[in-house]
Amino acid sequence: MARASQPSSLENGFAELLDAVRGIRWLANVRLRSGNPGAHASRLRGASAEFMEYRPYRQGDYPGRIDWKLFARSDRAYIRLSNDHAVFPTMFVLDGSASMGFPAPTNAKWALAASAAIGLASVARNGGDPVGLILPGESGDIHLRPGTRQSVLQEMIRAVSDRVPTGTTSIAGAISGIARSAARIVIISDFLGDTSDVISAAARCAVGGCEVHALHIVAAEELNPSGTFQLVRDPEDQSVRRPLTESTLDQYLENFALWRDNIARELANVGVYYTVSVAGDEPAPHLVRRIASPRTLGGP
Structure with a gap:
């Protein structure tokens, strides 16, 4: 009872989000081989x-x-x-590893990832599609099977609101495990973990006929870090530290841009719809509308 009267700040923001995405349609970009009657x-x-x-x-x-x-x-x-x-059973695979909690004061990456998952799930469910969630974690995975029940969105909201990004959880196995039960798979991650395995798993799903979306969440601080000296730590492995100075900043920015471009190209090459969004720069409803709009491979 206490939990119901004191929802988290993340949970508080979902009512406005759900209202903002009401009326958005998310039609499939691929044709289903078969399925129950739907949109x-x-x-x-x-x-x-x-x-x-x-x-x-x-x-x-x-x-x-x-x-x-x-x-x-x-x-x-x-x-x-x-x-x-x-109908298009839609599963969301949400990366809950420690790097998704960056930057620590705001958890901006996690907040955007969670909001995108809930917003897109609401749009899909409102269109008659079953929706579900896989949220891997070191303390155990959360697996909500696809459904159109009234409570499914609240179950997803509760799951993402209770989760604190931590550890080095892999999401590749979760993607492979739902290839047969979902027609559409949405991967939401910063891709700082098992990137190659995730791309391989996504490719297998796409080849198998699934419509696969990859939402790449990036923090503004990752794109424009402070030019003053700082010792950067890997949130998933605190023993890994790198100095970031004025002399190394340009090389970091070049490497980070090249890395993002490579991920976008590799995912597009295997038939995955790729979207990148900067936490803090794009409102969640706008991101939901962008992903739900008709897409072509290699598009924004």
């Missing part, structure tokens, strides 16, 4: 209310799809074709 175009064609065209009957076609009234008028057998639609 997304399917590769299957059959007889449904949304009639598209006729084609001549061919041996092996299901006789139940023949338009018998047209057959009676023309003495030729035709199949009614339509665009069938399907």
